[in-house]
Amino acid sequence: MTDIWSFLLQTLTASGAAALLLCVKAMFRDKLSPRWQFGIWGVLAVILLLPAGFGGRYVLLNWPLWVESLKSALTGDFGTLTKVIVPVPLPPATPPGTVFDWLFLVYELGAAALLARYVISYIRLRLALRKGRPAQNGRVRAVAAWYGLPACPAVEVGGLPTAFICGVIRPVLALPAEGEADDKVLLHELLHLKHKDVAWGWVIAFFRCLHWCNPLLWLCADRAGNDLESLCDQRALERLEGEERRDYGRILLSMADERYARTPGTSSAANGGKNIRRRVEAIARFKRYPRGMALASVCVALVLAVPLVAGVRADGDCPAVGGTDIIMAYGRTTPCTTYAGAFDTYAKAVMTQHFGYRAMCAPLSEQNALAEQGWRLRPADWRWPQVSWKDKVNAQAGYQIYNLTPAGENAYEGLLVFELYSPPNGEQWSGLTAERWLAVQWLRAEKEEERWVVIPQEGIRAVPGDQRLGSNLGLPCRVYEARYGDWLIQARWQTTAAVNSLVQNSNGFWNTASFDSTPKPRAQFDQGYDHYQFWAVYTGDPDKKSGYTSISLATLPVYGAEDREPELIDPSYLDTDSSGTSNWGNGFGNCILEDGWEDRVFLSGGGGGVDWGADGAYLAPSAYRAILYLNGGQAAELTLLPVEGGEWIEP
């Protein structure tokens, strides 16, 4: 914890869990055993030791959202994300400059002062015990032997109200010099010794120091301490019979009015009148819990522990209403944990023009500017990023990321493409669906610590002419070329990727699918395809065109240093317009050139699925090997090489 906000996040996260545990314990106070009553505090201890908000998770309530909202509202800062790296206070990196820095300093001083107080009081107690008179261990050893418990050195100290164990590593049993401690009190303390309960006392004291200004956690610390004593009572009562149990209760009652001055590192049967009253009530309910009860105890503990410790991740359903503080905070605290999630979130931010979605995948350095935009546009219209486009985006058609490519370590690039109903800026549109406009934008996704963020590489452009969202070779492609005689042989290759966002709707009779525009910040690309086409372009003398009657091409993509040759075309296919592919990547296309054929001849095209999670999914062919046939005869073996070093080429 390095600032007041991270402390707030940590302490609120623990408080939510503490409130739930207090409720559950109240419900099961008379139903589950003291072992469970104390053991369940272990869940709270784990939560206190785990950094709050780790991995974008929260416990019970979205505390990171509320802390971030409060921080932004009070400081006007949107560009930092509150993080808990370790759940203990760390020295601030810079001298205090704001009131919040001073508050954190006060918190740190408070924690340090309380810890110092505990340590000093423990040291003073140990020194006082050193001055005590070594006790005749006969009775202590006799009680330990009778109940089969370990013993430790004992000292008699004047003025002690009752016996207690002090220390974890070299424990000492402190006995009052005046009078003789009852055997049952010794039994209680020796049980503390056996189960090393003093160590739990230190753990509780440590958490008290960390959260000294949180009364709810102090209440839990009190309850945990009392549960530890109740557990020890239970263990003692299990070893006692009949009248001895009643005596034990009477001894406890006799301590109820005594002063309660607990020092960390000690255990004592006397822990204050109010607590003793609770313990006596528990003793009145005493029963030996059947072995089968462990099943219910473990099951209840598991159901509480798993969601509390594992936490919940915020989904992408950022609130569409609310103040800019809340929307921006939601965006910052709902990180995209995959690059596919970041692309998906950005695409949906653009398509729905929701600046909260954009905040989810925007770098922290851009958050202040984004919030500024949100403030400026609110309340008339806070939509992002192109107000003038808001009625022109066909959000139901979804989007595609074209030509997804790794761009260095932890970075990917791709072209976002989505449909427009009509041109955005008054351009003419034929009205034909087939000539509907698309909007495109090159994007780069990068990992910024734990978050994937998207950095647009250009403004959004509207491109006319082709309605196809998927498999559109009119959009940028990798181009491969080879030349032979009058012919330029050309291949175009591209990929598409998208996160499946279709949801099924039912009206009772019909099932329909619609596009869910809620971002999926943790998604993987589960829809991926590659597409290719082969063309032959005649570049020779127009008068010689009649000399060609057919052109055919057998092809094979080559990856890296592969040394395979394309399969020859079955001669029976050379007489007709035909094309085909095989599972091994071989393909062919044959075109009969009839009178008046165009210079640009389509030979073949196709594609297949891409598993974006598989190794080598992003690998483009390094070249295409081809066998060219002219007029039904094999003319040449070619290698089509990438144009412009394999860059994506705009049509």
Next chain:
Amino acid sequence: MSPDRESLYRGLSHAAWGYFFLHIDFNLGVNQASVSILPRFVGWLLLLSACRKLAGERRDLALLRPLGWLMAAWTGADWLLNWVGLSVSGHILFLDLLISVVVIYFHFQFLTDMAVLAQCFEPPEGTLAGRLRRRRTVYVLVITLADVLLYLPVGREAELRSYAVMGLVVAGILAALFVMSGLFALRKCFRGQGPEQAQR
């Protein structure tokens, strides 16, 4: 049958049918909402009735009644909200977890008490108490695992989890049917039993 035996017999009938209502469900589509025609709150009311009728034999059952009322209210509210396409669960994790632990404890304690009843009333050579305990253990484990799986955060394994939860739902129905058959078998102990045994 004497009034006491009649009460025990009815209590066990209510308990068995309570488990039927808790696990067997048929839904009716109403205005795009799905409403149960065998609502779970009826199951909880039947279990509450069983607690009342059997509390004379097992005093621990009286401790379960507040939890039973809580569950009846929760599932009743859920059933009412279902009519308008809403549900009480899944909104506030705090409450969902409270309800989950109440359900686990209630079934554990209730079936433990049924097993103790069987131990008291079945013939000495009978095995019903042991069978009820085993079925209780399986039943409680299944509902616990289903809850844990539901709350376990998953990434790409979400599909795997949904299959596992479906498997556990089926296992839960089977376990509930076995529990029902055990309760019906226990009910037989109170039909045609000698008066001296019924006094135990």
